[in-house]
Amino acid sequence: MPDRPIADYAVIGDTCTTALIARDGSLDWLCWPRHDSPAVFLALLDSERGGACRLVLEDLRETTRRYLPGTNILETTFVTATGRAVLTDFMPLHPLETVPEEGPDGRAQGQVMRRLACVSGRIAGHWNVSPSFDYARAATEASAESETCVRFRGGGDAIRTACTRPLTLREGIAKAEFALTAGARADLVIAHGEDGAAGEGAPDAVDASLAATRAYWQEWSGRCTYDGPYRETVLRSALTLKLLTHGPSGGIVAAATAGLPEAVPGNRNYDYRYVWMRDASFTVTAFVNLGYDREAAEFLRFLREADASRGRNLHLMYALGGEVPPEECLDHLRGWRGVTPVRIGNAAADQEQYDIYGEFLVALHGYLEAVEYDPPVKVNDHLPEALGHLTDHILRARHAPDHGLWEMRTEKRQSLHTKAMLWVGLDRAVQIARSDPKHRLADAETIARWEQAAAEIRAEYHARGWNPSRGAYTMAYGADDLDAAVLRAVLFDAFDPDDPRVAQTLERVGAELGAGDLLYRYRIDDGLVGDEATFTACAFWRVGCLALAGRSGEATALFERLLARGNDLDLFAEEIDAETGEQRGNVPQGFTHMAVINHAVRLAADESGTRTDEPDCRAEPEVVPA
Structure with missing residues (x-):
């Protein structure tokens, strides 16, 4: 089968892992039991070898x-030539009677449930299930356990x-044919593991699981505090970020997939199923902005447990358990x-990127403000040690070159963004220490030392980062x-967004890196093959900069045009091809959805940019020819 556009995919999940389902109902990506496990369905990356769970309907219109x-x-x-059917796809996630202070807030069942119901006329077709274990490197053994149940091993x-x-069962493919009239259903359940409870009590089990899962998600969504003009889009981004979480550890992966290209043709295909320290600042901010303090705390729990040194040995990237392969x-x-x-795996885990210390402190500051400096004991007890280690890192790294934000596999440089984030880190550390009601995080002398270092770093990057011949702050x-x-x-x-040099830089960036409303990260030789697409989050950052500069009307108009770049479900991949408008890179991309949330909140908070009319968030599903 031809490869589907990346925008064709929707995502479901259970806060342990996710599955990607195409517009025609084909489940083409699923890693089990967690986000970074080997894939058991990966037709997304190879439709012949990869395996899928496909729905085939006769005469689809x-x-x-x-x-x-x-x-x-x-x-x-x-809609087929003879009838109409509704397919409901979900991964069961049941509510807990009592949500603990830390840990998963729902009970994942390790299943995918797929319900096809004929609602009018007659429909006919079949299910095809053909997994391919360990990224299609392991042979698959299939055996029938009963007339309605097949086990696959590999x-x-x-x-x-x-x-x-x-x-x-034929040639390793399980097939279920059906001819349904109005009111009839063909349920399919896939369960992970030797003891996976697939099909037991179906269809009643599917009914009960669907009701429980719906209750879980609706209760979670009901706690969203954002009530601005972009509520549906913001909530979809929040739900997407929640899917990218890993309940057992508290981590949040950067994206659900691996290997989707950023350039076509090219060799920019990476694995994003890991936890980036850099995402901490925007992740925590996004959740806090929507009232989800527990999710922010869970991410900090992940970092606390992944780095037992309390910030002494902070890494750029983490696996959900163990080392990044x-x-x-x-x-x-x-x-x-x-x-x-x-x-698969990611070599950038070994890079030196010193902005991560600032990222962590931004996240910590945002969370502490949200809980009014009254965090759980497990966070509170280690704050002095963590704050000391993070600021020590900044003071040691302030003059060192690094690999920079974009993880280019070239030589290290004195990166402007890194230097700026070192200042941000010290600035947030000072704010944390001064706001601490118990005055135990740092003494006056230490705070003064941080302030002095921050002032020196800021003066340096303003002076050395400015390029007079380019009329801009450069990389x-x-x-x-x-x-x-x-x-x-x-x-x-x-x-300062009002600084003439900053305004001039933003104009230069828009002129030289812009492609209409979109932005490239940079336009230099980075040692890789192919021209990458525009980076979607960058375009949303420009929205924020316009708003900060008092250009709220332009910011709002740009924001709404960018929202229209998502697929019909308001999902975004990492990048967008400027020529074709197609999504590129791994999907759904957490960094992009964080930007959607944070800038919707920013626009709502900006009095001059407040809007009362509802933007077109495409609440109605798009009709697409089969």
Whole structure:
């Protein structure tokens, strides 16, 4: 089958892992039991070798889809020549009777449930289930356990598939044919593990699980405190971020996928199923902005447990458990649209990027403000030690070169964004220490030392980061390259948006890195093959910079045009091809959805940019020819 556009995919999940489902109902990506586990379905990256759970309907004419309101339950409506059917896809996540102070707030069942119901006329077709274990590197063994249940094994892993229709097994593919009239259903349940409870009690079990999962998501959505003009889009981004969380550890992965290309053609294909320290600042801010203090605390719990040194040995990137695996190319996979290599693991884990200390302190400051400096004991007890270690890192790294925000695999430089984030870190450390009601985090002498160092760092990057010949602040000291990361530094107050030099820089960035409303991160030789697409989060950062500069009307108009760049479900990948408008890179991308949330909140808070009219968030599903 031809590779589907990245925008064709919707995401479901259970806060342990996620599954990607195409517009035609094909489940093409699923890693089990957690986000960074080996994939058992990966037709997303190779439709022949990868394996999928496909729905095939006879004479399909139209498709529409939506999420059930306030949930991550996907509902796809199919119109055929003879009837109409609704497919409901979800991963069961049941509410807990009592939510603990820390840890998962729901009970994941380790299942995917797929309900196809005929609502009018007659529909016919079949389910096809063909997993491929360990990224299609392990042989698959299939065996029928009953007329309606098949077990698949491979690579030390297993799944069970059960259906309310008979399953036949041929050449490793389980097939269930159906011919449904109005009111009839064909339920399919896939469960992970040797003991996966697939199909037991179906369809009643599906009814009960659907009701419980819907209750979980609607209760969670009901706690969102944002009530501005972009509520539906903001809530969808929040629900997407929640899907990218890992309940057992508290971590949040950067994206659900690996290997989707940022350039076509090119070799910019990376694995984003890990936890980036850099995402901490925007992740915590996004959740706090919406009233989800517990999610912010859970992310900080992950960092606390992943780094037992209390900030002494902070890493750029973490796996959800154990070490980030070495980068590896899956040369047997064809790649999306033939773009290779498909990479798993991530070599950037070994890079030196000193902005992460500022990122952590921004996250910590935002969380402490949200809980009015009364955090749980486990956070509170280690605050003095963590604050001391993080600020010590900044003071040691202030003159050192690093690899910078964009993780380019080139030599280290004196990165402007890094220097700005070091100032941000010290600034937030001072704010934390001065706001501490018990005055135990730092003494007056220490705070004064941080303030002095912060002033020196800020003066340095303002002086050495400015390039008179370019008329702009550039990517690194002495460099001529422009860098969209300067917008991010403005958002963190590292630059004054009213400064004429900053305004001139933003104009230069827009002129040289812009592609209409979109922005490239940079336009230099980074040693990789192919021209990458525009970086979607950068375009949203420009919204924030316009708002800060008092240009609220322009900011709001740009924000709404950017929202229209999402797919029909308001989901965003990492990048957008400026020529075609197609999504590029891993999906859904947390960094982009954080930007959607934070800038919707920013616009709502800006009195001159307040709007009362509702933007077009595409609440109605898009009709697409089959």
